[in-house]
Amino acid sequence: MKKNPTTVAFQGTAEQEEILLSVIEKYRGVKGSMMPILQEAQEIYGYLPIEVQKIIADNTGVSLAEIYGIVSFYSQFMLNPKGEVSISVCLGTACYVKGSQDVLDKIKEKIGVETGGTSPDGKYSLDATRCVGACGLAPVVIINNDVYGRVKADEIDTIMTKY
Amino acid sequence: MDNVNIKINGREYQVPKTSTILEAARMANIHIPTLCYLKDINAIGACRLCLVEVKGARGMVTSCVTMVNEGMEVYTNTSDILAARKINLELVLSNHNKQCLSCIRSTSCELQKLCNDYGVDEDYFTSNETETKKDESSVSIIRDNSKCILCRRCVAACGNVQGIGVIGANDRGYDTHIGSAFEMDLADTSCVNCGQCIVACPVGALYEKDDTQEVFDALADPQKHVAICTAPSVRATLGECFGYEPGTEVEGKMVAALKRLGFDGVYNMNFTADLTIVEEANEFVERLTNGGKLPLITSCSPGWVKYCEHYFPEFTDNLSTCKSPQQMFGAIYKTYYAQKNGLDPKDIVFVSAIPCTAKKFEVTREDQSAAGIPDVDIAITTRELGRMIDKAGIDFKSLADEDFDAPFMEGSGAGEIFGATGGVMEAALRTAAETVLGKPLERVDFEDVRGTAGIKRATYKLGDIEVRVAIASGLANAKRLLTRIREGKEHYDLIEIMACPGGCINGGGQPTQPASVRNTVNLREKRADVLYSADSKNVIRKSHENSAVKMLYDKFLEKPGSKKAHETLHTKYIKRGL
Amino acid sequence: MKTISDIIEIKNITKNNISLGGRQKTRVVVGMATCGIAAGAQSILTAINDELKKAKLLDTVTVTQTGCIGICQYEPIVEIYDNDGRRTTYVNMTADKAKRISSEHIKDGKIVSEYTIGAANGENVTSLNDTEFMKKQKRVALRNCGIIDPEKIDEYIAMDGYQALHKVISGMEPAELIQFILDSGLRGRGGAGFPTGLKWRFAAASVSDKKYVCCNADEGDPGAFMDRSILEGDPHAVIEAMAIAGYAIGADEGYIYVRAEYPTAISRLTIAIEQAKSYGLLGKGILGTDFNFDITLRLGAGAFVCGEETALLTSIEGKRGEPRLRPPFPAVKGLFGKPTILNNVETYANITPIIVNGVEWFKSMGTEKSKGTKVFALGGKITNTGLVEIPMGTTLREVVEEIGGGIPEGKKFKAAQTGGPSGGCIPASLIDTPIEYDTLVAIGSMMGSGGLIVMDEDNCMVDIARFFLDFTVDESCGKCTPCRIGTRRLLEILDKIIEGNGELKDIDKLQELCNYISRASLCGLGQTAPNPVLSTIRYFNDEYIAHITEKRCPSGVCKNLLRYIIIEDKCTGCSACARVCPADAISGEIRKKYVIDPAKCIKCGACMEKCRFGAIIKR
Numbered sequence A: 001m002k003k004n005p006t007t008v009a010f011q012g013t014a015e016q017e018e019i020l021l022s023v024i025e026k027y028r029g030v031k032g033s034m035m036p037i038l039q040e041a042q043e044i045y046g047y048l049p050i051e052v053q054k055i056i057a058d059n060t061g062v063s064l065a066e067i068y069g070i071v072s073f074y075s076q077f078m079l080n081p082k083g084e085v086s087i088s089v090c091l092g093t094a095c096y097v098k099g100s101q102d103v104l105d106k107i108k109e110k111i112g113v114e115t116g117g118t119s120p121d122g123k124y125s126l127d128a129t130r131c132v133g134a135c136g137l138a139p140v141v142i143i144n145n146d147v148y149g150r151v152k153a154d155e156i157d158t159i160m161t162k163y
Numbered sequence B: 001m002d003n004v005n006i007k008i009n010g011r012e013y014q015v016p017k018t019s020t021i022l023e024a025a026r027m028a029n030i031h032i033p034t035l036c037y038l039k040d041i042n043a044i045g046a047c048r049l050c051l052v053e054v055k056g057a058r059g060m061v062t063s064c065v066t067m068v069n070e071g072m073e074v075y076t077n078t079s080d081i082l083a084a085r086k087i088n089l090e091l092v093l094s095n096h097n098k099q100c101l102s103c104i105r106s107t108s109c110e111l112q113k114l115c116n117d118y119g120v121d122e123d124y125f126t127s128n129e130t131e132t133k134k135d136e137s138s139v140s141i142i143r144d145n146s147k148c149i150l151c152r153r154c155v156a157a158c159g160n161v162q163g164i165g166v167i168g169a170n171d172r173g174y175d176t177h178i179g180s181a182f183e184m185d186l187a188d189t190s191c192v193n194c195g196q197c198i199v200a201c202p203v204g205a206l207y208e209k210d211d212t213q214e215v216f217d218a219l220a221d222p223q224k225h226v227a228i229c230t231a232p233s234v235r236a237t238l239g240e241c242f243g244y245e246p247g248t249e250v251e252g253k254m255v256a257a258l259k260r261l262g263f264d265g266v267y268n269m270n271f272t273a274d275l276t277i278v279e280e281a282n283e284f285v286e287r288l289t290n291g292g293k294l295p296l297i298t299s300c301s302p303g304w305v306k307y308c309e310h311y312f313p314e315f316t317d318n319l320s321t322c323k324s325p326q327q328m329f330g331a332i333y334k335t336y337y338a339q340k341n342g343l344d345p346k347d348i349v350f351v352s353a354i355p356c357t358a359k360k361f362e363v364t365r366e367d368q369s370a371a372g373i374p375d376v377d378i379a380i381t382t383r384e385l386g387r388m389i390d391k392a393g394i395d396f397k398s399l400a401d402e403d404f405d406a407p408f409m410e411g412s413g414a415g416e417i418f419g420a421t422g423g424v425m426e427a428a429l430r431t432a433a434e435t436v437l438g439k440p441l442e443r444v445d446f447e448d449v450r451g452t453a454g455i456k457r458a459t460y461k462l463g464d465i466e467v468r469v470a471i472a473s474g475l476a477n478a479k480r481l482l483t484r485i486r487e488g489k490e491h492y493d494l495i496e497i498m499a500c501p502g503g504c505i506n507g508g509g510q511p512t513q514p515a516s517v518r519n520t521v522n523l524r525e526k527r528a529d530v531l532y533s534a535d536s537k538n539v540i541r542k543s544h545e546n547s548a549v550k551m552l553y554d555k556f557l558e559k560p561g562s563k564k565a566h567e568t569l570h571t572k573y574i575k576r577g578l
Numbered sequence C: 001m002k003t004i005s006d007i008i009e010i011k012n013i014t015k016n017n018i019s020l021g022g023r024q025k026t027r028v029v030v031g032m033a034t035c036g037i038a039a040g041a042q043s044i045l046t047a048i049n050d051e052l053k054k055a056k057l058l059d060t061v062t063v064t065q066t067g068c069i070g071i072c073q074y075e076p077i078v079e080i081y082d083n084d085g086r087r088t089t090y091v092n093m094t095a096d097k098a099k100r101i102s103s104e105h106i107k108d109g110k111i112v113s114e115y116t117i118g119a120a121n122g123e124n125v126t127s128l129n130d131t132e133f134m135k136k137q138k139r140v141a142l143r144n145c146g147i148i149d150p151e152k153i154d155e156y157i158a159m160d161g162y163q164a165l166h167k168v169i170s171g172m173e174p175a176e177l178i179q180f181i182l183d184s185g186l187r188g189r190g191g192a193g194f195p196t197g198l199k200w201r202f203a204a205a206s207v208s209d210k211k212y213v214c215c216n217a218d219e220g221d222p223g224a225f226m227d228r229s230i231l232e233g234d235p236h237a238v239i240e241a242m243a244i245a246g247y248a249i250g251a252d253e254g255y256i257y258v259r260a261e262y263p264t265a266i267s268r269l270t271i272a273i274e275q276a277k278s279y280g281l282l283g284k285g286i287l288g289t290d291f292n293f294d295i296t297l298r299l300g301a302g303a304f305v306c307g308e309e310t311a312l313l314t315s316i317e318g319k320r321g322e323p324r325l326r327p328p329f330p331a332v333k334g335l336f337g338k339p340t341i342l343n344n345v346e347t348y349a350n351i352t353p354i355i356v357n358g359v360e361w362f363k364s365m366g367t368e369k370s371k372g373t374k375v376f377a378l379g380g381k382i383t384n385t386g387l388v389e390i391p392m393g394t395t396l397r398e399v400v401e402e403i404g405g406g407i408p409e410g411k412k413f414k415a416a417q418t419g420g421p422s423g424g425c426i427p428a429s430l431i432d433t434p435i436e437y438d439t440l441v442a443i444g445s446m447m448g449s450g451g452l453i454v455m456d457e458d459n460c461m462v463d464i465a466r467f468f469l470d471f472t473v474d475e476s477c478g479k480c481t482p483c484r485i486g487t488r489r490l491l492e493i494l495d496k497i498i499e500g501n502g503e504l505k506d507i508d509k510l511q512e513l514c515n516y517i518s519r520a521s522l523c524g525l526g527q528t529a530p531n532p533v534l535s536t537i538r539y540f541n542d543e544y545i546a547h548i549t550e551k552r553c554p555s556g557v558c559k560n561l562l563r564y565i566i567i568e569d570k571c572t573g574c575s576a577c578a579r580v581c582p583a584d585a586i587s588g589e590i591r592k593k594y595v596i597d598p599a600k601c602i603k604c605g606a607c608m609e610k611c612r613f614g615a616i617i618k619r
């Protein structure tokens, strides 16, 4: 799994920073709190650019390299913001054997974005996820927070008109 | 110590019950190959090369971290194990830039030796090599990840031994690689150039920026006056480059080789080590008696100085303003020596041979230009010096001993021990004590400050003044000590800090030794012994008694701490932050 | 802070509300686990509530959400328990259908038979309980799922919840408790089947000022959702069991490490922990004893390897989730360096029933070496997808053909995959294998956490092996050489075969490398990663050979080995295919025959879709 360092300009606000600092404060003295801090930071900013990781490094005493090592290890930590419309296609076993690869290929073709990428205009981002636990509905596609079950490749056009 | 009975390859042995299988096998004169394990530094079981079979165990057993137990039966060389090691190496090679011919570690590379031993087929698992970018941003350290085998010894050295952690594992799975945060250039991080990562690395993925060509070029230029001085610990380690046992002193051969390389002057840096001590002891006594900022902390280790500037900026005012011996030498050479010999400083190329990669950074520091140009032009490590001698075709081992050139040939025993942890402290105490007491010391040995411990503490009475001293080597130890001082839990008057664990004899520019040696030989101790025995044999054992030092004060510097001395030999620090 | 008599009172009051007899009210439950919600259950719940409000029936009817009902492919599901005890299962609900059952069934008591489960699956039944799907099942871990409202602690208490905890902390010595669990024969449900009592005993024997109890709710196996369903349907079952485990080993703190991809499970767990705290069932001095126990929730961040026990602990410590060496085992040196036990969600879900019903009861289910039941997430090419809980020893055939209802569209069963990326494929010839820990290992698969994916003739086994390897390569932590590099090389060899460039010696190389990786890797991920390859080579070698020597994919899956061909006799020369082909691979003249140039064809399949005459086939 390779992560590409942040490519967009940082637009964090003083307000966001204040919230982040209070999160770090909340976890002061709590053992093993780096993961929840990063998770909450990602909620605040939508992703974890260097500026955010620096704030965390400066205020926790953990080295920036270590934090980056953690962030680049876990697939849910983002170094780049997601698109307005974030699409994920389940490639878990149940979905795969029912043809979710075709669905993914179709979406790629439609929005012109590779898996793990975001369209240049920032509108779409596409991910392949592993099992969201709705295997009974396989193949599953999640767009923003809407879950679509039993999706067929030829239904993609219709589904995408909503976004 | 309690022993247990074990069998290795069918023979019975008694080994201490606290040993690992790897150590037990070593005691039985069996080498089990390792790549990731490094004694006291890294034990993460990642490379899987040291696997052995243990009767009754499920699967193969990681010998580098598994303890022996009573009745254990170990097999280190079954055909399964040998085959597994071969596949392991072939897998490593399938994603390795196999350009051994030009690789800096060829012939001293742990991977290369193993591949040779195991007769691997380097193309058995063909694949495209992962693309990597060579990081050449740093003035001292180059990272070539195409050679990296992800043993993480460097990560442990930087993070655990030095407590710095500017490098780590990034990404995951097949894409895992060692790098800085956000893949930043090393030069843009708070790396202190100590080079401990380099000497930990088993392969050619980390090495010093090679400046030898510049030296050869200078030597070939008839317009240039090219001088070199060698640091105290280089003579204790250079022999390792030519196959001598660690702990062999080769000062005479080293000087002979340098003369054959064509330097216009070959000098002893022990001389400026003494000069540093005289200035520093003076500074210490000044601060001690006039209520200056204490503790005074030594500043001769550029790895430590940069660390202080990044990580403990509040202590920069405690640093001695003395330049390091290397810089003092260049400064004296380009001022006093140039004047005296009618040389234009601009025509001088001053080279230092040092155990240290951080000194490559030090030569670029501002406010280190007594003659208006940088004090030192090129700093080359022990390893580079070894390569220069090789390249020039000099048969090092058969050289007859020669002496350093006048007027900077003399060094005291105090200057000698500069290269080991506690040495600067002892040297400073010898001089400071006599300054304070105003009469010669009966005993010059300060044994409490010797030894390879990471942090040492002692208290001495100089007349009626009690002096509390502490010594730390290895920056993680420095961090521990300074943190306690910052928290007000400990108080000292004089502190010596060396960036490298054990001091310069274990510096980042010293010859690399494979894990098979590092895991079994106490390199620091062996190398340090060279320096202490030279000290004990030296007739002059105090820096201020060095005749060249005395001459220099007479003819040029007037007296310790004079205005002239300050202009030439002292410097300033900056607060860098992270 | 509640006392045990408060708890009993709550139980007696609430009991009336739930399925157990003697209820005064009709109870309507809507399946609102993740897949129910995904299928639109929220709007069904709203519709029913609105209707009943309009009809002023809310006083006599309880409408509530519940967890996984089990038969996911019929979501959204609504079940009605009339006050005479009759249970009716309505499936594939829509808001309109919900309105109709509200008025006809809930108000007037008439079953709307065309919406019931029987109408959907062709059986002559109206309740899920009576279906073939349920007949062979036995619900222990899932006892409350699909019945109670997981967000109401009182409903859990009504189902005897927290009785076991009381019994244990007020009247059992830790050693006695551990012996009890040991005697039950309970083995870990998270994968390897290690005896739970033994694990507890080791941790209890470690002397330390601090110990931890952890719950593995990472459920990373793609295609498995047992643990999610338990957490979403019955979170207190896990909380109570963790407290019991804490008492057994002498721990006062617990962590649940749950996959971040499970938001519903997380929110229900959060609610449950809060409620348990407010009742004094977690915290200090539980139920008036001097036993303290607290639970913290920690979320994963997308790393399958964090399901491995040492990696999970490392991740809770806030680091890269890389596995550590064992020994020392967690029971000696675990979380934050302290003795720790880690059990799977389903393992915990079995604890309280064992304590309440006794060892003999538990041992009466299952086989000699595998006691009790196991929950499986049944998925893939199978009629009834969903969550099933079967006694150990049930055969694969019973699961596939009876519970699962066979393969849809009359296709042939080819293989079942258990154990996810660590497991193997069981071929049709072994369909009578009883499902228990040791038999599965013997045939090259493993129980794993409970994913059971059925494959039919359309699935290519080489492709399936590749799929799992792709997964492990993606999820390898990258720490050790055999797994980091070895699995990638395996994948490359499989790719080579799938692309039609394989050589026969590649099969040997695959096996050689597989054997090496499984023996030399640092953790279970690498050690088991080769299983899908080894088991497919073992049972479907002919498919590998076909790919290699005939350059043919017998199941027509591997794109590079496919050919699109125009059948001359059927082609009318309409040119539709040529116009749609993105690669200009089709040539011909109008009203004459068209042909595909295989060298140009990129196998997109567009032509075949377009041809109205069925003249294009793929082979």
Ligand SMILES: Cc1cc2nc3c(=O)[nH]c(=O)nc-3n(C[C@H](O)[C@H](O)[C@H](O)COP(=O)(O)O)c2cc1C
Pocket (backbone or CB within 6 Å): C187, C188, C189, C190, C191, C192, C193, C194, C196, C216, C217, C218, C219, C220, C221, C304, C305, C306, C307, C308, C309, C310, C342, C343, C344, C345, C347, C348, C449, C523, C524, C525
């Ligand atoms: C790569 C890997 C992934 C695992 N993932 C899970 C998992 O998602 N859930 C789980 O309960 N156990 C998982 N396990 C098994 C755990 O390591 C551990 O054995 C288990 O949680 C112990 O609990 P049990 O004894 O109750 O089964 C995994 C193991 C490995 C090697």
Ligand code: SF4
Pocket (backbone or CB within 6 Å): B096, B097, B098, B099, B100, B101, B103, B104, B105, B106, B107, B109, B110, B111, B112, B147, B203, B204, B205
């Ligand atoms: S690192 Fe070692 S094996 Fe690799 S190219 Fe250099 S010498 Fe050869």
Ligand code: SF4
Pocket (backbone or CB within 6 Å): B101
């Ligand atoms: S030994 Fe090495 S360098 Fe010499 S000829 Fe052979 S391959 Fe070339």
Ligand code: SF4
Pocket (backbone or CB within 6 Å): B141, B157, B158, B159, B162, B164, B165, B166, B167, B190, B191, B192, B193, B194, B195, B196, B197, B198
């Ligand atoms: S030179 Fe020192 S500080 Fe820099 S990366 Fe290497 S070990 Fe770390």
Ligand code: SF4
Pocket (backbone or CB within 6 Å): B147, B148, B149, B150, B151, B152, B153, B154, B155, B178, B197, B200, B201, B202, B203, B205, B206
């Ligand atoms: S750079 Fe060297 S020491 Fe560091 S991980 Fe790579 S091979 Fe090991």
Ligand code: SF4
Pocket (backbone or CB within 6 Å): B194, B300, B301, B302, B303, B304, B355, B356, B357, B358, B359, B498, B499, B500, B503, B504, B505, B506, B507, B508, B509
């Ligand atoms: S201890 Fe010596 S070798 Fe190490 S950085 Fe300091 S001066 Fe250089």
Ligand code: SF4
Pocket (backbone or CB within 6 Å): C305, C322, C323, C475, C476, C477, C478, C479, C480, C481, C483, C484, C521, C522, C523, C524, C525, C526, C527
């Ligand atoms: S086997 Fe794989 S997942 Fe496990 S430690 Fe090794 S690289 Fe990491």
Ligand code: SF4
Pocket (backbone or CB within 6 Å): C566, C570, C571, C572, C573, C574, C575, C576, C577, C578, C594, C610, C611, C612, C613, C614, C615, C616
């Ligand atoms: S679309 Fe079908 S019928 Fe028409 S030309 Fe193509 S193959 Fe022939």
Ligand code: SF4
Pocket (backbone or CB within 6 Å): C564, C580, C581, C582, C583, C584, C585, C586, C596, C600, C601, C602, C603, C604, C605, C606, C607, C608
């Ligand atoms: S499969 Fe696609 S590329 Fe091939 S002939 Fe048909 S339309 Fe053209």
Ligand code: FES
Pocket (backbone or CB within 6 Å): A090, A091, A092, A093, A094, A095, A096, A130, A131, A132, A133, A134, A135, A136, A138, A139, A140, C222, C223, C224
């Ligand atoms: S495999 Fe897709 S939701 Fe589980």
Ligand code: FES
Pocket (backbone or CB within 6 Å): B033, B034, B035, B036, B037, B044, B045, B046, B047, B048, B049, B050, B051, B062, B063, B064, B065
């Ligand atoms: S695993 Fe033992 S030396 Fe690397």
Ligand code: FES
Pocket (backbone or CB within 6 Å): A136, C031, C033, C034, C035, C036, C068, C069, C070, C071, C072, C073, C075, C229, C386, C387
């Ligand atoms: S019935 Fe929907 S999750 Fe199981």
